[in-house]
Amino acid sequence: MTATPPAGRGPRRIGPFEVPAVGLGCMNLSHAYGVPPEPRAAEHLLRTALDEGVTLFDTAALYGFGANEELLGRVLAAHRERIVLASKCGLTGVDGRRVIDGRPETLRRTADEALARLRTDSIDLYHLHRVDRQVPVEESIGAMAELVQAGKVRALGLSEASAATLRRAHAVHPIAALQNEYSLWSRNPEQGTLVAAAELGVALVAFSPLARGFLTSAPPGPGTLPERDVRRQMPRFDARHYPANLELRRRLDEIAGGAGCTLAQLALAWVLSRAPHVLAIPGTRSVAHLRENLAVLDLAVPGEALDAAGEVLDSATVHGARYNEATLAEIDTERCGAAG
Template sequence: MNLSHAYGVAPTLEAAERLLLTAVEEGVTHFDTAALYGFGTNEELVGRVLAGHRDRIVLASKCGMTGVDGRRVIDGRPETIRRTADEALARLRTDVIDLYYLHRLDRAVPVEESVGAMAELVKAGKVRALGLSEVSSQTLRRAHAVHPIAALQNEYSLWSRDPEEGTLATTRELGVALVAFSPLARGVLTDAPPDPETLPASDIRRGMPRFGARHYPANLARRAELARLAEKAGISLPQLALAWVVSRGPHVIAIPGTRSTAHLRENLSVLDVEVPGEVLDAAGRVLNAATVNGPRYNEATLAEIDTERGGRAG
């Protein structure tokens, strides 16, 4: 996402290409994009750069939320899903998408209708497996009854705990992978947390309450506690944050985004680090749903979200 959409100024195409190819070289096999990201430009980027490596990767994209006339639009109608899928196949330069998500639930369209259209894509050989994003356990169960759901992508990190209200257990029960996006708290749990005052006006975090003047100082204080905990354990803060996410269960997959090859390698290094359980437990006590300050989205966006907590803090 952050190579083409919503996070400040996008990197040059050359830098983005270099990052993607480095990821392949470092053994990354799962690449996650969406029609929304850059309103199609990220799918084009991924398709162009990774076309020569298609047999080595799992390619995931999303439908149901796209750019229309310069605006973000949620549209889960079957006809829109079919059209978006064909456009994605062309941009991704592939005959089949390995994992295709419904990016957001369209509250005007029953999830059964949206997933039914996606199931038709599977039957047609255009998609191999289906996923959902930012939905509740109830919606997941309804969708799963129409067609097996392979993955649920919800925000999950030390500071965003919605899955613990139901979907963490439900995905485990149903044999669904829980794909955790923003596992590094949108950059806060890295070695260089963002300064909201210097972010471009177009940066998505500008509109997120947790980055506002009312809440951000308290969240940085919690981050500082975590940094001290990581240092004492002999690991970096990003390693601690990612280790905590992947420790939540064997079916939990973290997908940290980055623009930096150095950060890419640091993120991958968590697979080679053993973090003691007591350190992970301590991290969870420092930052959690009760200690984070502010909701993760503003009111308008919260109204679009189907997860159990609706993104509320506390």
């Protein structure tokens, strides 16, 4: 195989910021994947990420219903000038329930709450976590633009949004980043947002680039997922589809072995190779996996291996939808074939 330059070489831009191509998604330190780690372990992971050169840290009001922002505030406030701090609004916990609310008055209030939890005077990158179908996106972004004018936020982003919505939002206020799920098995950005982001000068920040742990050395299985793990509600992890997806994963593992990298590194290199405006924010609770992920920045994965990986697993070969129908109905992104 012919080696190609490292996919992550050099910084990538998000609005006014330059950051390494791999940041840290902090959700699973407080939320979504079963029981969160003990605070001391989570704090150690964040400090190690700082030591390893991570500068983009991504959180949200939803994660742990504020607990994740509090965690980042405790650990990162002393290092505020070294990092790009990203959070999200418009999807929060209310009385123990997950609520989408993009009303201007809600976004203003939750921004102040986030600033207090994060122990900072300003959030570098503030995303609208979900587009509220009851509120025109122009109204939500207009309120967030006021936060920029007030100095509480430096740049705006969207999450789980379509190309059409991105263009509407960008017409109200420049959008620095679009955070959508993008991985070998979730190709929705290829239906429009990848191109639209490039045209508008918007960074595409890929969340779940390792397919929610599926493309790692220790993939979860339906029988091992904790009771409150969100993957229990995702068709790709259920007993109907998971065995077929594991067979695809086995083939990817063989490609990674032939390329001299781990499966996670192959998957991350593939995402970063899609375009120079693409970044990735894998999450992890493991220091070893954190270092494995960051090593991709200096890794030259052969182009033939990336091409082969993209053919083995894509929206046509994956088994099961990205989310269940109830969740898909909440999301503004383009659907992608059978994969949802």
